[in-house]
Structure formats: C-alpha cells, structure tokens
Amino acid sequence: MLLSSTDHDKKKEEEQLKKLISHPLGGLIIEPTKSALENRNLDLFISLMNQNIPFLMINDRYTELNCPCLKQDEDEGGFIAAQHLIQLGHRRIAGLFKTDDLQGVHRLKGFIRAHSMYNIQLNPDLIISYDKDFKVLESARSLFQKKEERPSAIVCYNDELAIKLLDVINQTGLKVPEEVSLLSFDDSYLARVTQVKLTSLKYSKVEMGRAAAEMLINKIENREMQWDKEILFKPELIVRNSTQRNKEPLFV
Known part of the structure; x- marks a missing residue:
C-alpha cells in the first residue's frame, strides 16, 4: 500500500501521480485537488485509463471523468x-x-x-x-x-x-x-x-473509506460489480x- 499527499496543490498532484504510475499499481483511490478548478492533470488520468489501472475518487470527482465516486451529500x-x-x-x-x-x-x-x-x-x-x-x-x-x-x-x-x-x-x-x-x-x-x-x-468518513477500499479491491479481483457509479453518504x-x-x- 502506498500513500501520498498533494497538500491541496495541483503541481504536487501531478508529481504524486507520476510517482505512483511509475510503480506496479493494482489501483488508486484519489481525492481530487481543488476539484472545482481546471483539471490540469487530465493527461495523467487518461494514462491511468490507457494502462487499465482502475481508480476511483472520494469527496468528489473532476467533472470530465466518469470514474466511480464516493462522496458526502x-x-x-x-x-x-x-x-x-x-x-x-x-x-x-x-x-x-x-x-x-x-x-x-x-x-x-x-x-x-x-x-x-x-x-x-x-x-x-x-x-x-x-x-x-x-x-x-x-x-x-x-x-x-x-x-x-x-x-x-x-x-x-x-x-x-x-x-x-x-x-x-x-x-x-x-x-x-x-x-x-x-x-x-x-x-x-x-x-x-x-x-x-x-x-x-x-460525515461518514470511515464508512466512505472502507466502501472505497472494498470497491477497488473487488474491481482488482474481477468480481462482478457496477463500477461507474456515484455513492452518496448522508450527513448528520x-x-x-x-x-x-x-x-x-x-x-x-
């Protein structure tokens, strides 16, 4: 398992994605950086798709991507x-x-x-x-x-x-x-x-993290599941x- 942080910085997101892609990856859980702004690293996400590396996003996703997303309402x-x-x-x-x-x-x-x-x-x-x-x-x-x-x-x-x-x-x-x-x-x-x-x-942060990990593991192990979907967690x-x-x- 590899962990990295972007510190809410687009340039660091680019650096971390490049570093992670250089490893033999089974899949990625990603929180987008400044998700309301331009996705400057679209080329790297396309590279993930071209390499058939499954990834999903938490808290939200860049609007041009169709990957699974688990987020709070x-x-x-x-x-x-x-x-x-x-x-x-x-x-x-x-x-x-x-x-x-x-x-x-x-x-x-x-x-x-x-x-x-x-x-x-x-x-x-x-x-x-x-x-x-x-x-x-x-x-x-x-x-x-x-x-x-x-x-x-x-x-x-x-x-x-x-x-x-x-x-x-x-x-x-x-x-x-x-x-x-x-x-x-x-x-x-x-x-x-x-x-x-x-x-x-x-917010259900622990539950969301667990659900994201389970979804990605199921995808990596080729279990039958709906992959391109959005899951909402309700606040209290x-x-x-x-x-x-x-x-x-x-x-x-």
Whole structure:
C-alpha cells in the first residue's frame, strides 16, 4: 500500500501521480485537488485509463471523468446547516465557503436552497467565498463592523475555520452563541476542544473509506460489480452549544 499527499496543490498532484504510475499499481483511490478548478492533470488520468489501472475518487470527482465516486451529500449538508439556524429564528445568516473545491460549492448551493425554500431573502454581502490564499478572516471581521447589519449566525466551511472565527468574534466583544450562533462542517475533534463546543455536520468518513477500499479491491479481483457509479453518504447534524435561538428581534 502506498500513500501520498498533494497538500491541496495541483503541481504536487501531478508529481504524486507520476510517482505512483511509475510503480506496479493494482489501483488508486484519489481525492481530487481543488476539484472545482481546471483539471490540469487530465493527461495523467487518461494514462491511468490507457494502462487499465482502475481508480476511483472520494469527496468528489473532476467533472470530465466518469470514474466511480464516493462522496458526502454536501448539498444536503449545506441545506441542513442553514435550515437549523432558520428554525432557530435567524434571518441574517452569513456563509463562509471554500469554493475552489466542489465540496464547498455544493455546501453553498444547499445553503442558498434552504433560504429559497423558507422564502428568506439572502443578502449577498453575507456570503464570503474563498480559497486557501484568500484572507477570509479579515473579510469575516468586516461583517461585525455595523451592529444593525451584522449576522446573527454564521455557517463555516469547516471546524478549522470556525475555531479561528471564534477568536475573531471574541475580539469584537461579541459572545457565541448569545449574540452570534456558529455552525460548521466535519465534526472533527476541533469541534470539542474549545469552551464553546461547535454544532457541526458529521460525515461518514470511515464508512466512505472502507466502501472505497472494498470497491477497488473487488474491481482488482474481477468480481462482478457496477463500477461507474456515484455513492452518496448522508450527513448528520450534531447540535452542541455554539447555536441557540435568536433573541434579537432586529434580525427576525
């Protein structure tokens, strides 16, 4: 078994793919790098296909490829996140989404869909799209400059960002969840290490990894199976004390 990391870098994805292809491979499980952007390494994926090396993708797949894909239902996750806050009486909900990968794009899509379903007008100024090079925390800080315009709740792309945003919110003198509710994705250990425990969307990462390995092994061993397919894993909302009912009538 060989493991490699791209560190979310297209050039490193190219380097790692070339290195792996140089070995006698039975198959590959791949998480695409910045999947919402151009697939600069299409030639290497075509090389895998030409060599009859089976591969599948997890978390999403490049749109021009038809390989199997096992991923979380990110659209539904974004919907559940916004719906939870809407049902708590929040109407000015900010969203911070990393959109250089399709996971973030679909989370944002679900977030927007929830507002539409509940007939709540979405303020575009409350949506911040970013990539790893974007100073997202500085933009988030600007959300709190005017009391009458600040959000009463925020959805973060992941727990890591939410932890950093907690510090920003504290620096403004606001309290979570009394004045700002905070919700994130991944339900990692980070969601439980701070004084304010994060409400977060939990995903079936272990189950997805196991299913991906079983699918690839079955393909390598020529067992009968449907190969070109997409498998969705449903998220689960884990409610903790970073979200609460909105008490400010200004934002209702």
